Amino acid sequence: EVQLVESGGGLVQPGGSLRLSCAASGFILRDYYMDWVRQAPGKGLEWVGRTRDRTGSYTTEYAASVKGRFTVSRDYSENLLYLHMNSLQTEDTALYFCVRVPDSTRADCWGQGTLVTVSS
Amino acid sequence: IQLTQSPSFLSASVGDRVTITCRASQGVDGYLAWYHQKPGKAPKLLIYSTSTLQTGVPSRFSGSVSGTEFTLTISSLQPEDFATYYCQQLNSYPLTFGGGTKVEIK
Numbered sequence: 755e756v757q758l759v760e761s762g763g764g765l766v767q768p769g770g771s772l773r774l775s776c777a778a779s780g781f782i783l784r785d786y787y788m789d790w791v792r793q794a795p796g797k798g799l800e801w802v803g804r805t806r807d808r809t810g811s812y813t814t815e816y817a818a819s820v821k822g823r824f825t826v827s828r829d830y831s832e833n834l835l836y837l838h839m840n841s842l843q844t845e846d847t848a849l850y851f852c853v854r855v856p857d858s859t860r861a862d863c864w865g866q867g868t869l870v871t872v873s874s
Numbered sequence: 875i876q877l878t879q880s881p882s883f884l885s886a887s888v889g890d891r892v893t894i895t896c897r898a899s900q901g902v903d904g905y906l907a908w909y910h911q912k913p914g915k916a917p918k919l920l921i922y923s924t925s926t927l928q929t930g931v932p933s934r935f936s937g938s939v940s941g942t943e944f945t946l947t948i949s950s951l952q953p954e955d956f957a958t959y960y961c962q963q964l965n966s967y968p969l970t971f972g973g974g975t976k977v978e979i980k
Contacts, residue, residue, distance in 0.1 A: 789969070798960065798971060798972075798973050798974045799909075799911075799917065799960055799962070799971040799974075800971065801962075801968060801969040801970065801971065804969070815967045815968070816968075817968045818968060851916055851917075855964070858964060859905060859907070859922055859923055859964055860907045860919055860922035860923070860928070860964065861907065861909070861917070861919060861962070862919050862922075862928065864916035864917055864918070865916065866916055867916060
């Protein structure tokens, strides 16, 4: 069964850092584009960032709101995806989803999300 | 690319035909997907590449396009379809979502 499980969320002060993890099972992470998508409380969906697959040399793309602060990376041996978040701001408070994106055409598998709260 | 969904709220009855529109500010080369999300759950893929039904999704869901206006149609609304619906363009960066359409029971 294809599954994504996020972890690492929590309460962090403004200016702080956090690393989210996404454990993939049922498929090989390196063969897929992978995205992070977030949803602020009571709001809609916002794309955060992407890492391409092995064919795309695992290159990355980011939303303007997080570029320079967030980094998407992979641990190939452990089939894990990460989102490294620095200089966190209150507006980064959201539920963060890890998402599989076959052929970059669709988000066909979503994790359950991990909640990040940025507050003093 | 901005995606403008309409309506933002829709009240309908079981058995109704429902149409949700997503207008793109520029061309997306057909790379548009639809999802629905129930409270407390992750979004679920319904349709991708404008009109391709995701495996396992009921055939009452369909997608179409006219120019840069994309449409999601539910031919006969079922109780499990009450949710919030989002479109997403995957053609160019930054990827973007529509603002959402909440479908509630009349």
